[in-house]
Amino acid sequence: MKIHKKLGRHLLVPVALGIGASVSGVALFSHGAGASTTSGSASSGSTNSVTYGGTAGSGNAPITYLKLDPSTIGLGKTLFVENCSSCHGDTAEGTSRAPNLQGLGAATIDFWVSTGRMPLADPTIQATSKPARFSRQQTLAIDAYVSSLAQGGPAIPIVNLGAASISAGEGLFSTNCAACHTITGVGDALADSIYAPSLYPATPTQIAEAIRTGPGNMPRFGTGNFSDQQVADITKYVQYLQHPNNAGGIGLGHVGPVTEGFVGILIGLGSLMIAGYWIGGRAH
């Protein structure tokens, strides 16, 4: 996938603003509550979904949360201090250059690091998706370290696509996501230098993480907005969009009729004009 490199005015990405304030997160991100999960279902009393170490739920749960291995915290700390602390501070407490990460939850850290957005290439522009610097194990170790520093925030979601409905996902996606990411998920430029990135490289876990944590300018959709089931549905539809039903021939980038116009004029009319030139008379 192409790597976005944006020019333009200074833009500090407000990392997950307000997520730290979601103190009810312990119950909000309860797993296994099924399609009816809303913030109201916090009374289910589920307490095993803590900042990290959420246990795997039953097999039918739409989303289970990854239990991070506490023994990797040491490795995570080393990696964090080497790669992240110059901006975020040794204990992720934040500096004037970058926000406090404590209490944001493993999902937030995992999204930013696993999509390659962190470490930042350029702090003046919107964080760019690029090849991740760390292996999966290293990323999980960093997640484990940061989420061990304070409680709170969602754990890393593992989406059970088998239990998700692609049809329900289409309805939710077109209502909530298409306005920025476009109906085909290809992404587009928003105001100034902000853009909604393409969803095509995203893994199911990254999609669910983004929905739950609201990275950058994206709104955060908590359990009051979407149940775990609905997050799984959207994830399944986005996965479908990455390889959609391309009936009808070569897809033209899914950016709307603009490419169709170019093909119609340049290839359609162009080839016919060449044909006309071929069979018609020339200069006298």
Next chain:
Amino acid sequence: MNYAPIDWADERLGIAKFTRKSLNKIFPDHWSFMLGEIAMYSFFILLGTGVFLTLFFVPSSADTVYHGSYAPLNGHVVSQAYASTLDLSFNVRAGLVMRQMHHWAANVFVAAIVVHLLRVFFTGAFRKPREINWLVGSLLLMMAILEGFLGYSLPDDLISGTGIRIAYSITLSVPVVGSYLASFLFGGQFPGNSIIPRFYTIHILLIPALMAGLLGAHLAIMWHQKHTQYKGKGRTENNVVGIAMWPAYALQAGGFFFLTAAVLAALGGLVQINPIWMYGQYIPYKVSYAVQPDWYMGWLDGALRLFPSWEITGFGHMIPTIFFPAVLLPGVTFGLLMAWPWIERHFTKDYEVHNLLDNPRDNAWRTSIGVGVMAFYMVLFFASSTDVLANAFSLSLNFVLWAFRVLIFVIPPVAAYVAYKLAQEARSASTAGKPRKAMVVFRSSEGEYSTEESDPRHELELKRIALHGDAPMPLPEEAKLHGDAEDGAPLKKGEDFAFIRSSAAAVIAEEIGERPSHGSGVYQVPRGTPGAGGGLFSPHGLKVPKERKGSEEEK
């Protein structure tokens, strides 16, 4: 062959005379005269594929629950229009390729009309006596754009629904009558349930009938006035030089129809267009980003994007901002377009009849105005994809928007100026565009080289080159060439060689002009007499008409 049925029809309908005249009709043969044909053949394809689509499309906004074969929309409440378009695409045999051919044909149709219009404009073919056909053609362009927009709207998908929403707002923005117009058109407030069936009626009945009528008038007038022709050997204001309707032109045009059909079928079968299943049903509260109209509406969309959000008041009322880019601009555009023959005449005071076309370089003012206007609409067209451009080139959307706001004022005059200068330059180069005269290179018996332009004495050699290639050939003994100017003695065979560099095509073209007795040669007919004598039904077969005496005075 048994001519009895033909005789029978002829005795009752008099078809022989008309057919003879028609089959002997002379058409100037030039590739640029075939641009309009692309549009006409696309129109035929549109009619054919469109009829197929009407067999399966349900023009209704009524709700239905979709349970078709496209799983991601299973169980959704959609309109019957949308559901039937999905079924047509996935469950009707050849349905999708027909729908895609229809859509590609529409894109090519309007594009061909525009290119045809440009050809007519830049060559001055709209001048007297062809102003009426210019008006008819302009109307056809307007209708084609409107027809395309209506057809694009019919599937009731998310993107086209957004377009209808914009059309509703544009209608509302017309001062005084806007709210009434919108209410009449939509049967009340947007979205209502009337718009899809109404668009359908207009799309498949009203506008196609009008277009077919106008197209017939367009062709009939062209037939009656005879086609224009470029300047060239033997071509005057009073004759038509070209190929006969039968067999040469008919076969060429028929072949071109099949080429057009082939290209459109290939696009329809191989390249996806408007995958409405990915867009979903239009629901007013849903919107997708990266939405543009089809290309021929792009300039209007671009104008909407570029126009600043000024609140302009007039007559004590605020005039909605979108009135200016979306109502006034197209009004002025088509107004000026249709008035152009008279605008130009106002300045040139040219009241003459013109059957010979201008070379665009010979009319630098018209060419530069045309290029400037074209550049203006091209900028608007590209401005309709500001978001896609910003995303593709990783630029700020605001920067792209402001860049276009500047370019819309900068590019047209620059383009017009460059076109004017280029036209002047091209005209001053006297040989530009003309077939080069053959140059003959001589070597004298002393080994001295000289060149001179060919003359009739070299004709034999030129023809030989045209037929057999550019290899030098020993001159025949009797050839009296300028070998050594001093003694003037004829060169002996084998001593000298003539190297001839020539535009072989030019030689061949001239040759055909003098050899009109073969079936598909180039013919000359006077303009005063359509068709000409002779023909299939005369006992002498095809007769080559000669320019008639007196045709010179007809002007």
